Structures are given as structure tokens and as C-alpha cells.
Amino acid sequence: MRNDLLLLADSRLPAGGHAHSGGLEPPATSGAVRTVADLADFLHGRLHTAGLAAAALAAAACRHAGNGPDPASWLVLDAEADARDPSPGQRAVARAQGKALLRAARGTWPSPVLDALGDAHRARRTPDGRGPHHPVVLGVAAFAADGSPHDAAAIAAYTAVSGSASAAVRLLGLDPLGVHRALADLSAAVDAVAHEAAGHAEDAWADLPAPSAPVLDGWAELHLLADLRLFES
């Protein structure tokens, strides 16, 4: 395992992740997730829906980054990411996180491809648009850090569950050792999702996996209406 990729996967990368619960805060607040076992179920569901979609987008982005800087094409992949995210609030959050990751990645692994991605999005500032979608940035960042599409998918799948898990420790006071055990128990599933996602790296973008999780989408919208919330998403 190469050091650059460990840095990219590390939650200490200053890319704004600490302010997001990966969709966990609404079910934690409503009582739908209370225990480590509940959390394990939540993570399993998230991994196979939002996690798979993100991992496939990241793998495709990493693969495409190998073609060199091409600003216009990034907007097409970004539109595919939009199409896989039915919640407007969640899309705005994915773009805010993408913008933060782009800042961190450009500062850490300077690369013309990351610059091209940033330029494409600066040229087109949409109302909810703060930056490119997070998985797209992650794929390009993995490329800039000399990673493969499979590496990009693995990091996306891992962060899809690790972010929610650490939010659970903070929101619910769950035993951190129990939470890490749950993450370890998910390892084979995370690897399998990464493998599956990497297998789509060469697909036409419209054919990338588009699994849906309507409850997560609904919760994401409700979260934005909540008066009291600790996490941005």
C-alpha cells in the first residue's frame, strides 16, 4: 500500500469531512439507529448504494484523468454524478465536499488534471454548484497521487462507511471499539464493492451503476429542515 494513497484515505486529510455524518444524523436523531448492530446494518446499506455509486464514479474519474486535462469532459461526468443523486440537498453537499477535497488535493498533489477539473467548474457556477461532485474529485485526486481506478474505488468505498461510523461515535456515544469491530466485519464487503466498482472504470459513463436508497435521500432532505443539527449532512 503506497503512502500517498494512505494520505488520501486518511480522515485527517483536511477536506471538510469532519462536518458530515454520511447521512447518519437523521436516523440517529430519530432513533432508527441506536446500537452498534443498527449501525452495522446502516453501513451495509449505505455501502451497497451510495458507496457503490461513489466508488464507480471515482474509478471512472481516475481512469479518465489518465487521458490528460480536458475541462469540458469533466462536466459530463459530473452530470452523471448529479443524475445518481436525487436529493437536491445531498447534491449541494456532495459539491461542497468536492470543492473542499479539490482544494486539499490541489495543495497536496499539484497536478494539471486537478487544475483542469477546477477550471471546468469555476467557469460554470451553478446555483447549487460549489464544485465538482466529491467522487469525481476523489478519482482525479487518486490519479494525481499515482493511484489506479481500483485504488480510487477502494478509497471511495472505505470513506462511504468510515465517515458515518465516526459520526456515530460522536452522535450516539457508541463504544469506539465496537464501531471499529463493525467496520472490520464489513471489510470483505467493502473490498467487494471496490472490486465491482473498479470493473466499471471502462464503461460508458451512462452505464455506470446507479443504485438508489430512497430512505437515505428522504432523510437527507429532512435533515436540511431540522432546526437543530450537529452535522452539515
Place this chain on the structure above:
Amino acid sequence: MGGYHGPDQHHAAPRYGRPLRLGVGGPVGSGKTALTAALCRVLKEELNLAVVTNDIYTTEDADFLRRNAVLDDDRIMAVRTGCCPHTAIRDDISANLDAVEELEDRHGDLELVIVESGGDNLTATFSQGLVDRQIFVLDVSGGDKVPRKGGPGVTSSDLLVINKTDLAPLVGADLAVMDRDSARVREGRPVIFSSIREEPAVPKVADWVRARVHDFRHH
């Protein structure tokens, strides 16, 4: 009390073409928002300024500033910090930088951006990547031992404000002790005692901020 007239000991490199970024940090309830609001009221006629608030749970602080109309709405942005107010100003400043840059884009000729942290504890301090100068706000009601306990905000902030001095007799806090202990741990960096309730225009703090903005622009 605690006046400091020596050379500025802060070595952050000046960055031209943008406003001074000033952090205001400190424990919950010490008066950060009240101080920020007072500075806005006093300085808005003479300086082009904007504010980023960091709230742990709500947008309470931004709402307070808006309700009290100390600044126009489009000069105030709220950042939510996911359980960790200190992370958002120190370890991972991306959301705050984003807000600061958004305000700077919106108002091209800003001279001062105040970043008010979420209420935290004595370990909170701002990253040099986010702010050029920082004020740490304590209040006397936490007891006169607090400056002695140190922490980066108490020891190293560019200005320590000890607020609510009007409460000192009620809580049995000895201001002379706080002054002596602060001076000992701060190695000459300035301390200002204040009571925003009695002196809403916070003249000494406002003067200190004016001087920092002036230094930054003419460095």
C-alpha cells in the same frame, strides 16, 4: 491593565490583495458573539467588513447578528462544524476558508473579515492558514484561575480579552490575579479587561482591531 507596547511578536507573512482575517475564539458563553456584534457596530462605518460565524448546533450566532442588524445579511455567513468547533478552525479549515473566500468574492473591497469560532474550551486556537490575527475571549465568571490554566488561546492569542468584569465582585473573581497570571503566561502579549454590558462600544478592543487592520494594509 495589561497594556503592551512592545514590537508585534506575530510572524505570519502578510498577504496582499485581501482583507485582514481576524479570529475570535473562546469558551462557550464568554461573550464572543457580543464582542463580534459590538465590533461590527463600532467599525462598520469606517471599515468594509464581513463576519463568518461557527455554530455547533444551530445558526444561532449568525441569526443573532442578523436580528440585531449589525451587518447586512449578505455580509454574514454561518458554518456548521459537526460536533467539533476546534477542528473547523484548526485542523480542517476548509469550510471556513470557503466562507471567507465567498465573502471576499461577494464584496471585492473588504478590509476586515471576522471569523467567530464556535464556543469551545481552553484548547481552541485558530490555524495560521485561516486567520492573520486572533482574539481569545474569556470571562471572569469562570473563576480567576482560568488564565493560570493556560492553553494556546490564553498564552498565544494576539489579544486576550477578559470580559464581564462587572461580574467580578459577584463571583468572587480577583481581576488583579487574572491580570498577573495572564501577564505571566503571555510573555508580553496584550490583555484587555472589558465589560461589554457597561461599555458597549468596546473602545480598547476596537482600537486594537483598527491598529491591526492598519498594520496589515501598510505592512
